[in-house]
Amino acid sequence: MKKILSTILLLGVISVASAQHKGGEDLFATVKKFVSLGEHRTGTKVDFATSQWLKTELDKIGFRTEFVNFPVNQFFFEGGNIIADNKKLDLLPLWPVDPKVNQSQKGILIDGDKTTDVSKLKGKLVLTKLPISGGALNEAIEKHLEKIIQAGAKGIVAITPSNTGEIVAHNTREDTKPWSIPVWQVASKDSTVFNDVIKSGTEVAITIKGYSKPIKARNIVGKIGNGKQYVVISTPISGWYTCGGERGPGLATWLSLAEWVSKNRSQFTDYTFVFTGNSGHELDNLGALTFAEKAAPKPEETRLWIHLGAAIAAKAWKKENGVYIQTEEVDANRGIYYDESVANAFEKAFANLKARKAKGTEANKATIKAGGEGGLYKEKGYKNLVSLAYAHRYHHVKTDDENNTSPALLLEVSNALKTFISDELKH
Structure with a gap:
């Protein structure tokens, strides 16, 4: 009798464990x-x-x-990259994207974070590191980017701080207007490549495929x-x-x-x-x-x-x-x-x-x-x-x-x- 009861109890435990396992696997x-x-x-x-x-x-x-x-x-991003130092690097436009702004550019890259004379940013593609924000636009990021835009930059290459070294995409926030120049989010793991390009003074080429549609x-x-x-x-x-x-x-x-x-x-x-x-x-x-x-x-x-x-x-x-x-x-x-x-x-x-x-x-x-x-x-x-x-x-x-x-x-x-x-x- 004890053996039968033990068997029943064991089967009950197995049944519960099996159900729990199945529930987790289904999820x-x-x-x-x-x-x-x-x-x-x-x-x-x-x-x-x-x-x-x-x-x-x-x-x-x-x-x-x-x-x-x-x-x-919505902007429907179909692909894109940055060619820098003969390397093809990933990017992602920063939303909201203005459909009237040409997202594909070529030019000399300059380090905006090390340039004290903002007049030197005019007509350049500007590299900058975004403030840490947990993947969402905020007032600090918007002010940071607007300062570069007001200096006359023709595009911003924005390094996104990341635990993994990858691009961290940023959510938009209420009343954020489309950027008046292209802003491209790039990976922190590619920082060395961008710094080498800045030192050499060679051009970078940025290509974006996509379209805007209501x-x-x-x-x-x-x-x-x-x-x-x-x-x-x-x-x-x-x-x-x-x-x-x-x-x-x-x-x-x-x-x-x-x-x-x-x-x-x-x-x-x-x-x-x-x-x-x-x-x-x-x-x-x-x-x-x-x-x-x-x-x-x-x-x-x-x-x-x-x-x-x-x-x-x-x-x-x-x-x-x-x-x-x-x-x-x-x-x-x-x-x-x-x-x-x-x-x-x-x-x-x-x-x-x-x-x-x-x-x-x-x-x-x-x-x-x-x-x-x-x-x-x-x-x-x-x-x-x-x-x-x-x-x-x-x-x-x-x-x-x-x-x-x-x-x-x-x-x-x-x-x-x-x-x-x-x-x-x-x-």
């Missing part, structure tokens, strides 16, 4: 699918394919779905349930490159939560769940703004809002013998903001998750803020918010793929969110 498969589609810039074929894929998945599990469109004047970009919004109160689950779906560690975990968790809500809808009859996948993230959160202003439930009708931003389950790195090595542990620097109103359920569900957790209260609202698009939703008056967002080591670089997360890390955050939602909505 990871979603990340791989997202990466495989290509580079996810707003309004591109890949972006449209992504929202259509998500719509199809939501349709399968009983959601009422729709696309929410918004206008964008388009309608789109979010994907799915609803399930008929309750008078709303629960919103949001995530960005667009980005500069394949965004495996940046976008992938949030999107995979978003889809996993949608499947879970669909299967357990009988537990949540008082609520309507709204899942929104927002494009336009890299263009000053245009899709999130559109959703908040045109498609979201009213703040007073919203019982809970969970935002799944960047790198919610990215792997950590550690330095050994002067070299950075990727680990299987989660990057504990990920940020999680939660409102005081949901603190009891949140702190219980997330007790064992490593992160920089910040509780927002009425007293600290001026200093403790939600990151990413979560901050936008707070500004629009939404309460009961949990917002996860972080700029991980491969944030906004071309090689950010599925290897920057793992099944175990994805499953951990997904399970914590399910526990949190269940407990919070019981109250």
Whole structure:
């Protein structure tokens, strides 16, 4: 009898472990699918394919779905390079791109950071290093570039500070006007080549292929349930490159939560769940703004809002013998903001998750803020918010793929969110 009971218990443990393994692998498969589609810039074929894929998945599990469109004047970058010292180097235009400005140039390169007489910048291609910003334009960067533009430069070669040496693409910000001269983002690993060209005084040749076009970009919004109160689950779906560690975990968790809500809808009859996948993230959160202003439930009708931003389950790195090595542990620097109103359920569900957790209260609202698009939703008056967002080591670089997360890390955050939602909505 004891042997039979032991066997039953063992089989039960194996069954649970197997289910957990499968859950993590399913989440990871979603990340791989997202990466495989290509580079996810707003309004591109890949972006449209992504929202259509998500719509199809939501349709399968009983959601009422729709696309929410918004206008964008988009530059469609098809490729380009800088020929310097007979080497072909990567680049990326800095958005917003003015369609009237010739992005392809030739000329002598001068080091703007070492030139005290700004009159010498006139008519030159100017090399400069951008201030560190976490991959987003800010006032410091704009002032830095405008100073060079006002000096009469004909183009700016902008080195982007990076952990990996690659180009770090920069998001635009509100009211940023298209640059009046071309600005090209380049990799910090190529700094030596640019310095050699400056010393030799030889020309560099810059070629850009692409075009500008006004388009309608789109979010994907799915609803399930008929309750008078709303629960919103949001995530960005667009980005500069394949965004495996940046976008992938949030999107995979978003889809996993949608499947879970669909299967357990009988537990949540008082609520309507709204899942929104927002494009336009890299263009000053245009899709999130559109959703908040045109498609979201009213703040007073919203019982809970969970935002799944960047790198919610990215792997950590550690330095050994002067070299950075990727680990299987989660990057504990990920940020999680939660409102005081949901603190009891949140702190219980997330007790064992490593992160920089910040509780927002009425007293600290001026200093403790939600990151990413979560901050936008707070500004629009939404309460009961949990917002996860972080700029991980491969944030906004071309090689950010599925290897920057793992099944175990994805499953951990997904399970914590399910526990949190269940407990919070019981109250």
